Amino acid sequence: MKKINWTLNLITIVLFTLFLSYAQGNFDDYTLRIITLIPIYAIMSVSLNLINGITGIFSLGHAGFVLLGAYTSALLTLEPFQKELSYIIVPIQPWLLNLHANFLVATLAGGVIAAIFAFLIGWPTLKLSGDYLAIASLGFAEIARVLANNLISVTNGPLGLKGLPNYTNVYWSWGWLLVTLIAIISLVKSSYGRALIAIREDSIAAESMGINVFKHELMAFVFGAFFAGISGSLYAHWLTTIDPRITTFGPLLTFYVLIMVVLGGLGSITGSIIGAGVFALMFEYLRSLEEPFDIFGIHVPGIPGMRMLVISAIFIFIMIFWQKGIMGRAEFSWEKLLKLFGIKIKKPSLVEIYMKKEGESK
Amino acid sequence: MEVSALSGATFLQNLFNGLMFGGLYALLAVGYTMVYGILRLINFAHGDIMMMGVYFAFYASLMGSPLWLSIIIGVSGAAILGFLIDRIAYKPLRNAPRISALITAIGMSFFLESVAVVVFGAVPKSFTSVFNDNNKWIMDKTWNILDARIPVMTFLIFFVTAIIFLILFWIVYRTKIGMAMRAISSDIPTTSLMGINVDMVIGFTFALGSAMAAAGGIMWAMRYPNVFPYMGFMPGLKAFIAAVLGGIGSIPGAVVGGFLLGLLEIFLVALMPGAAGYRDAFAFIILIVILLIKPDGLLGKKSVVKV
Numbered sequence: 190m191k192k193i194n195w196t197l198n199l200i201t202i203v204l205f206t207l208f209l210s211y212a213q214g215n216f217d218d219y220t221l222r223i224i225t226l227i228p229i230y231a232i233m234s235v236s237l238n239l240i241n242g243i244t245g246i247f248s249l250g251h252a253g254f255v256l257l258g259a260y261t262s263a264l265l266t267l268e269p270f271q272k273e274l275s276y277i278i279v280p281i282q283p284w285l286l287n288l289h290a291n292f293l294v295a296t297l298a299g300g301v302i303a304a305i306f307a308f309l310i311g312w313p314t315l316k317l318s319g320d321y322l323a324i325a326s327l328g329f330a331e332i333a334r335v336l337a338n339n340l341i342s343v344t345n346g347p348l349g350l351k352g353l354p355n356y357t358n359v360y361w362s363w364g365w366l367l368v369t370l371i372a373i374i375s376l377v378k379s380s381y382g383r384a385l386i387a388i389r390e391d392s393i394a395a396e397s398m399g400i401n402v403f404k405h406e407l408m409a410f411v412f413g414a415f416f417a418g419i420s421g422s423l424y425a426h427w428l429t430t431i432d433p434r435i436t437t438f439g440p441l442l443t444f445y446v447l448i449m450v451v452l453g454g455l456g457s458i459t460g461s462i463i464g465a466g467v468f469a470l471m472f473e474y475l476r477s478l479e480e481p482f483d484i485f486g487i488h489v490p491g492i493p494g495m496r497m498l499v500i501s502a503i504f505i506f507i508m509i510f511w512q513k514g515i516m517g518r519a520e521f522s523w524e525k526l527l528k529l530f531g532i533k534i535k536k537p538s539l540v541e542i543y544m545k546k547e548g549e550s551k
Numbered sequence: 552m553e554v555s556a557l558s559g560a561t562f563l564q565n566l567f568n569g570l571m572f573g574g575l576y577a578l579l580a581v582g583y584t585m586v587y588g589i590l591r592l593i594n595f596a597h598g599d600i601m602m603m604g605v606y607f608a609f610y611a612s613l614m615g616s617p618l619w620l621s622i623i624i625g626v627s628g629a630a631i632l633g634f635l636i637d638r639i640a641y642k643p644l645r646n647a648p649r650i651s652a653l654i655t656a657i658g659m660s661f662f663l664e665s666v667a668v669v670v671f672g673a674v675p676k677s678f679t680s681v682f683n684d685n686n687k688w689i690m691d692k693t694w695n696i697l698d699a700r701i702p703v704m705t706f707l708i709f710f711v712t713a714i715i716f717l718i719l720f721w722i723v724y725r726t727k728i729g730m731a732m733r734a735i736s737s738d739i740p741t742t743s744l745m746g747i748n749v750d751m752v753i754g755f756t757f758a759l760g761s762a763m764a765a766a767g768g769i770m771w772a773m774r775y776p777n778v779f780p781y782m783g784f785m786p787g788l789k790a791f792i793a794a795v796l797g798g799i800g801s802i803p804g805a806v807v808g809g810f811l812l813g814l815l816e817i818f819l820v821a822l823m824p825g826a827a828g829y830r831d832a833f834a835f836i837i838l839i840v841i842l843l844i845k846p847d848g849l850l851g852k853k854s855v856v857k858v
Contacts, residue, residue, distance in 0.1 A: 247650055249657075317842050320593050323653065324791060325842065328835030331788075339828040435781065444661055451654060494668030501662035508655040509643050 197523045209359045223473055225359050228366035229423045230465035234449035235458055236416035239373055242456035244409040245389030247323045251446050253330030254414040256337060256438035257306055258299030258421025259431050263350045265295035271352055279341040292356040296422040303418025304411045311410040315403060330443060337433035349432025357426040365423060369416050374458060376412060385409055448504050453515050460516030475499055557821060560698040565821045571705045573813025574712035578767030579790030580805035581719065582760025588736040588800035589756055591649060595656040596636060597764055598787020599663035602780065604629030604765025605772045606671050612681040621681055626765045633761025634754045667780035678776035708770045715766060716806060723802060732756055785831060792838045798851020807849060
């Protein structure tokens with residue numbers, strides 16, 4: 190079965206890469222932008238799901254890590270002359286001016302900075318329980334935003350950073366999603382991941398079984414923040430303009446990511462990806478609500494804000510009537526998919542495995 | 552950062568400002584603490600209920616109602632809204648995992664904000680229109696006390712807040728429904744066995760908390776006449792911090808925590824003018840520090856984890 194899984198995974202990846210290279214050449218810009226955005230959202234939601242859904246720490250600070258990643262990598266990819274031009278209020282710190290790196294290094298740096306901050310913030314706050322942690326992490330994200338607004342010589346303050354090179358394309362974003370998935374799935378499948386799930390189910394029982402709850406939670410938190418930072422870098426170079434407004438990196442972004450996670454199913458990695466895809470498409474589709482349209486000869490003017498209204502109503506509806514989301518806690522597996530098409534793979538029974546081992550040792 | 556010294560007059564002025572801000576935080580914090588005490592739910596939408604109350608009062612006065620009627624409309628509108636939100640969104644989740652209710656509360660918060668954007672518009676509006684020629688003096692008049700110029704409004708807000716708290720304490724500690732609220736906060740199943748309509752009492756708690764939040768919000772808007780859909784977000788979070796500071800679940804704690812947070816914030820800005828931009832971050836640092844040093848807050852009861 191393992192061999193079949195590997196082959197099927199590899200085939201999917203190759204086919205998907207072919208599809209992406211076809212898309213790059215033939216699709217229009219608007220479609221391409223959405224195809225690029227979906228994996229960025231997916232990285233955000235998968236990494237939040239590792240923290241919220243798999244480890245069961247309810248963090249509301251994801252936007253803060255995304256912001257850290259975005260600013261770090263933006264400061265690295267901007268050319269020195271661009272920085273000099275755009276820092277109008279207060280000149281940039283001299284040590285920052287000549288720092289420059291390519292997109293890959295800048296993205297990694299974004300992830301690392303976010304992870305370092307997650308470690309610093311996680312150390313005191315993870316000792317708190319449930320609800321307090323939620324507020325404290327939300328507070329951390331707000332602190333990050335307040336800093337971005339006030340440390341003008343570093344972040345250019347409320348003006349934000351403009352003219353970032355538009356590096357993020359379909360290959361970068363889908364490639365990083367693949368890396369994220371490999372890393373997080375291997376983490377979840379390792380003994381650490383089992384411990385994380387044990388902590389989610391009952392942290393007191395897990396503690397008494399000898400799992401160091403604090404250490405594991407901190408690890409999951411830092412890991413999740415790292416990928417949030419990566420997504421921040423990709424997002425920044427997708428937007429090409431970043432600023433510390435509430436709507437860009439504030440609680441609204443955390444709320445969006447939370448919707449994706451809950452929509453897909455809290456605790457399911459596959460679900461998070463589906464949730465991100467559905468959210469991105471729905472968000473684009475609902476844009477039509479805010480544009481004026483004609484119905485039966487009556488002109489209806491565009492209503493700004495209608496999109497958020499519909500989305501938050503859907504969200505509340507999901508929470509009340511359909512808490513499992515699309516996937517619940519289930520994960521995608523080739524076995525189930527093949528079964529759907531009537532192909533059954535014979536799993537070796539325990540006896541056969543034992544016999545085979547016996548044979549090997551002889 | 553530069554620390555500046557305070558003269559007697561500025562001290563007095565800041566003290567009154569701090570007390571006013573603190574009173575407003577306390578009004579909001581009480582609503583949080585009552586709901587948290589009963590349901591163990593952070594009602595994220597609390598600040599947004601306040602915002603809706605302010606808009607109700609604003610539109611009532613635009614339609615020509617006098618100030619006192621606008622205030623009554625705003626406060627009772629918020630109370631009804633709080634009651635309905637509990638019925639529609641939180642009641643179906645009473646037996647669900649606590650995290651579901653918390654997520655729903657976050658959703659509710661954004662729902663109210665976007666309703667406000669769609670219905671009232673995203674552009675900030677000036678609340679000064681609630682004052683007509685007869686009561687314009689409330690806004691402009693200042694009193695001189697020991698060289699400090701203190702707006703009458705500051706006193707007014709402080710005294711109204713005090714009266715509201717007296718009424719609240721009377722309700723919670725001297726009436727039957729208050730007794731039911733306190734009983735529910737210690738044990739829901741047993742209370743329901745005693746023949747108390749638990750849902751009605753919870754609904755009443757939401758209505759009471761929301762009414763107080765709206766009263767606070769309306770006074771806030773009179774002092775700083777700027778009404779916009781996201782105005783409830785930050786005060787809401789800070790009021791929660793105030794509730795935690797005083798010990799969540801304890802009503803006197805929320806009052807003390809609210810005043811303390813207001814005073815701390817105002818004096819931080821007064822002593823270090825350069826730190827004014829960091830004022831919002833400061834409250835969260837207080838939260839983390841207080842949770843690490845004294846997780847049950849200043850007046851909170853020690854909570855025991857049952858295994």
